Amino acid sequence: MMDELTVKELVFDPFVQTGVVAILGALITRVLLRHYPARRLVFQLGFFLALTALLYHHGIVPYEIAPDTTPAFERVFVAVAKIIWWINAAWVLTGFTRVFLIFERRPLEGRLIQDLVVGVIYLSAVLSVFAYVFSAPVGTLIATSGVFAIILGLALQSTLADVFSGIALNLSKAYEVGDWIVLNDGIEGRVVETNWRATHLLNASNDLVVLPNSGLAKAQLTNLSSPNRNHGVKLRVRVAPTMAPSTISDVMRTVLLSSNNIMPTPAPSVEIKSLDAHAVELELSFRVRDFGVAATARHEVYDLIYRHTRAAGLALAPPREAGAPAFVGQAAATAPTPRGTALRLVDAVPLFASLMDDEKAALADTMTRKTYRKGEVLAAQGDKLNSLVVIRTGVAVVSRDEGVGEIELSRLAPGDYFGESGLFAGAGEPGTVRALTFVVAYEVGQAALAKLMHDRPAIADDISLTLTRRAKTAATGLADDSGLGPAPSFSVLVTRIRQLFELPHG
Numbered sequence: 001m002m003d004e005l006t007v008k009e010l011v012f013d014p015f016v017q018t019g020v021v022a023i024l025g026a027l028i029t030r031v032l033l034r035h036y037p038a039r040r041l042v043f044q045l046g047f048f049l050a051l052t053a054l055l056y057h058h059g060i061v062p063y064e065i066a067p068d069t070t071p072a073f074e075r076v077f078v079a080v081a082k083i084i085w086w087i088n089a090a091w092v093l094t095g096f097t098r099v100f101l102i103f104e105r106r107p108l109e110g111r112l113i114q115d116l117v118v119g120v121i122y123l124s125a126v127l128s129v130f131a132y133v134f135s136a137p138v139g140t141l142i143a144t145s146g147v148f149a150i151i152l153g154l155a156l157q158s159t160l161a162d163v164f165s166g167i168a169l170n171l172s173k174a175y176e177v178g179d180w181i182v183l184n185d186g187i188e189g190r191v192v193e194t195n196w197r198a199t200h201l202l203n204a205s206n207d208l209v210v211l212p213n214s215g216l217a218k219a220q221l222t223n224l225s226s227p228n229r230n231h232g233v234k235l236r237v238r239v240a241p242t243m244a245p246s247t248i249s250d251v252m253r254t255v256l257l258s259s260n261n262i263m264p265t266p267a268p269s270v271e272i273k274s275l276d277a278h279a280v281e282l283e284l285s286f287r288v289r290d291f292g293v294a295a296t297a298r299h300e301v302y303d304l305i306y307r308h309t310r311a312a313g314l315a316l317a318p319p320r321e322a323g324a325p326a327f328v329g330q331a332a333a334t335a336p337t338p339r340g341t342a343l344r345l346v347d348a349v350p351l352f353a354s355l356m357d358d359e360k361a362a363l364a365d366t367m368t369r370k371t372y373r374k375g376e377v378l379a380a381q382g383d384k385l386n387s388l389v390v391i392r393t394g395v396a397v398v399s400r401d402e403g404v405g406e407i408e409l410s411r412l413a414p415g416d417y418f419g420e421s422g423l424f425a426g427a428g429e430p431g432t433v434r435a436l437t438f439v440v441a442y443e444v445g446q447a448a449l450a451k452l453m454h455d456r457p458a459i460a461d462d463i464s465l466t467l468t469r470r471a472k473t474a475a476t477g478l479a480d481d482s483g484l485g486p487a488p489s490f491s492v493l494v495t496r497i498r499q500l501f502e503l504p505h506g
Helices: 002-012 014-032 037-057 072-103 111-132 138-155 157-172 213-218 245-257 291-311 328-334 341-348 357-366 420-425 446-455 458-475 490-500
Strands: 180-183 188-194 198-202 208-212 221-223 231-239 269-275 280-288 368-372 377-379 387-393 396-401 406-412 432-435 439-445
Touching (some): 014 037, 072 111, 157 188, 157 213, 198 213, 245 269, 245 280, 291 387, 341 357, 341 387, 357 439, 387 420, 420 458, 420 490, 439 446, 458 490
Antiparallel strands (some): 198 208, 231 280, 368 439, 377 432, 387 439, 396 406
């Protein structure tokens, strides 16, 4: 009977109940659920509510000082119970802070705020323990510690400046992790981390630049990723005034229309900036989806300017500082006779780079010229073409029907080509090719290529190598515009070409 009473007393003893709850809570939250922040927070909240109910059941109020008449042993127990309660209260609040930042999927850029909030929570918990457990005069303690805080602040003045500057920058949201920023001294890069002391940038050379927050707070800063990640780009080009400025301006609009990296909205623009006897100067303005692709788009547009001006019979003018150019008529008289249009296109196609001069000339003689009106279809999706079509002037777009709508694969400018999927692999076109402007194109027939390959079968190997490289390059991009689908191996493609052109297997 005495043993039963002893067990019953132990079970309902507040010391035992509080100890068991505290041990189980610590074991589950700190061991079993340490890798599951959301579940740990839910359990911590439940445990905290259970602990609060248990203490109130036994008449223990964590935020009240125990009466002086409380026995010494019970006073120790009450103190321990209150400390456990305040520690768990701090854990629950910090858990809410951390899980909220994880749910927002922005833990790095919220690191300063998180650390600040967590620090305030733990400091408040410590002061509450001193006040309600040890009956310490917190006000006097804070006033006394202020002297030491002043001394410590003077010693850590530079570090504290970085800390408070970091807090100010984080609260003002001047930039976020992932933004590309430029300072007035020329330093620029993408923000990869912000902490108490500094902001880390990754510059264009892939080097890590560490900027103290105090210096960053004083600098003039331009955020190229705000208010959105779209970035504007402006280029200037000087063209020899051999045609009317309106015609040259139309050519530049065609340049922008044929780009694969420019955003269609807002629409790109061309503005004539100046006109004199030596050049028409134009400014091309367009936007890209992110600053990271600005350099790629700029390089593409420069390439397209060169190709479209050549296709339109225009010439780029020298810069202003180069002085006046030679008389155009005299330069034209002494210039070598230009190669034929078809032959120049053969020279521009990478597939024919390995051909000899006489082979290129023979192939150019067989090419046929075709014209297409704006909106006209050059080739439909799935068509198996038996010729290679090279764009001479104008812009065409390749789009694929996905059942729920069309997606744009690429745009074709002068020098680009299509039809290789049917000509060299016996496959259909990956998408419909449609003229965006008036298009002039030249076709290379299968019969002309077959004659060259029968005379020199090594041409098939060279073409296979070029196509394989192009397909692999396209596979690394957002869309496959090679026309060959998944990148085929060199041996497989050589075998296909030899079968289609009835060549002997080498």
